[in-house]
Amino acid sequence: MHKVLLVDDESWVVESLKDLIDWERYGFEVVGQAYNGTDALEAIWRYKPDVVFTDIRMPEMNGLELLQRGKSLPFPVHYVVVSGYAEFAYVQKALNYGAVAYCLKPFDELEIAGVLMKLNQMLEAGKPSDDSSLIPWIEDPSAANERKLEDELMQHGISDVAVDGIVMVVSVGSGELPDIHERVIKLKTGTSKTAYLLSGRQAEAMRTKWTLQFPAGMMGIGVSNKVCELSGIKGEIANADVMAYQFFVTKDNRAYEPQLFKDAELNQHMLRMSDAIRDKDHKSAQLVFSSIEDLFREQVLSIRHAFQVYNMTVSFLFKLGQTENILYSYEQLAQSFDHVFDMMAELRSLAARYLKTPDLALAETKNQTFNAMFQFVTENFQQDISLQDLSEQFYMNPSYISQLFKKEVGETFTTYMSKLRIKYACELLDGSSLSIQEVSEKIGYHDYFYFTRLFKKIMGKTPTQYRNEQLV
DSSP states (O other): OEEEEEEOSSHHHHHHHHHHSOGGGGTEEEEEEESSHHHHHHHHHHHOOSEEEEESSOSSSOHHHHHHHHTTSSSOOEEEEEESOOOHHHHHHHHHTTOSEEEESSOOHHHHHHHHHHHHHHHHHHSOOBOGGGHHHHHSOOHHHHHHHHHHHHHTTOOOHHHHOEEEEEEEESSOOTTOOSSEEEEEEETTEEEEEEEHHHHHHHHHHHHHSOOTTEEEEEEOOOBSSGGGHHHHHHHHHHHHTTHHHHOOOSEEOOOOOOHHHHHHHHHHHHHHHHTTOHHHHHHHHHHHHHHHHTTOOOHHHHHHHHHHHHHHHHTOOTTOOSOOOHHHHHHHOSSHHHHHHHHHHHHHHHHTSOOOOOOOOOHHHHHHHHHHHHHSTTSOOOHHHHHHHHTOOHHHHHHHHHHHTSSOHHHHHHHHHHHHHHHHHHHOOOOHHHHHHHTTOOBHHHHHHHHHHHHSSOHHHHHHHHHO
């Protein structure tokens, strides 16, 4: 939605305009209102609206002065002047000062609607377009792909890479990063995740704005290190991706930059966790949980570490082995828990339950039960199904389910699910015009880079290479 600020010294006029139009229908929402020019200028700084509807005759600062002052703002704002005066001089001045339209009171609904449709087209045209077709070049940084990417950067006005460098910014949440209208490459990498490639100089200016006022609709923003070589883009997108989810650890929505984390210390704790679970030592396991929580509290770990702690702990508890993962993406983790301490509470509860009970021996397979579960997985593999989900639905220990899959299917649940999804992906790549991002989402993977890594691991080639081979 594009943001609108309404300005008039008579409150009933503001309310009348607000109620007259179905703003949402035309892609707009009214985010604020002001009753004089001075307050309006403050509101513009606070809300950063895309459009301001303003009267001309107001106390303290009139509408034309507001338009003049608006030219010096560091972000673009479109102005629509509304007035009860149809004098040519007013109209001429308003348009000379940059007003998009001049509307007369009393308001005409059709006239305002026409102005909004025009504004919507202008604003949409000014947004960075989705350049996700460039992702395969980033994913496979060969010399040929680097040349293509360099040409694309040049076309987007990002030319002095060796001097200014490139910074990757990943946003998680609804909407788009504001105030980015040119010299940017935008890559949609997930359902609610976007990566932006900016020049180092531009990113520095934007970072200051996001720090002062965090964009509405965003959950987290990750800002990468600056790179001066194109081969470094892929790795820095991964770094920015991790930092974009740092709100999961800190509970604070803001922009985060890469930092040093205590990987080695966490690895030591996970070794202790493995020993405690192996020995069914509940007390020691709880002490390890406390030590890990302290690291998260100090904010010296990231969502990458939370992902590691969750999958490894569950694997230790249910004896799943390294190839069996409960969750496979940061997005899944953030959707499953409000923050990392909710996740830790869940792990404490699981450990308390399973370390105080005897191991469950593998019973004889009840074909009817397994067949029902197998059919459910086969028919719903595009959905987010985990061992924990199956455990709750079919009233079985996750370890037992994992063993059943190995016994009946010959491979782990995770491997079986992955193969089903990649097989379907191949069908879509071969028989549809869906983009690779759309294929990824359709088979249940909402992170483009995770999907391409898994596809290459199973098929021995990237999705792009596979699709190109089918066209020959």
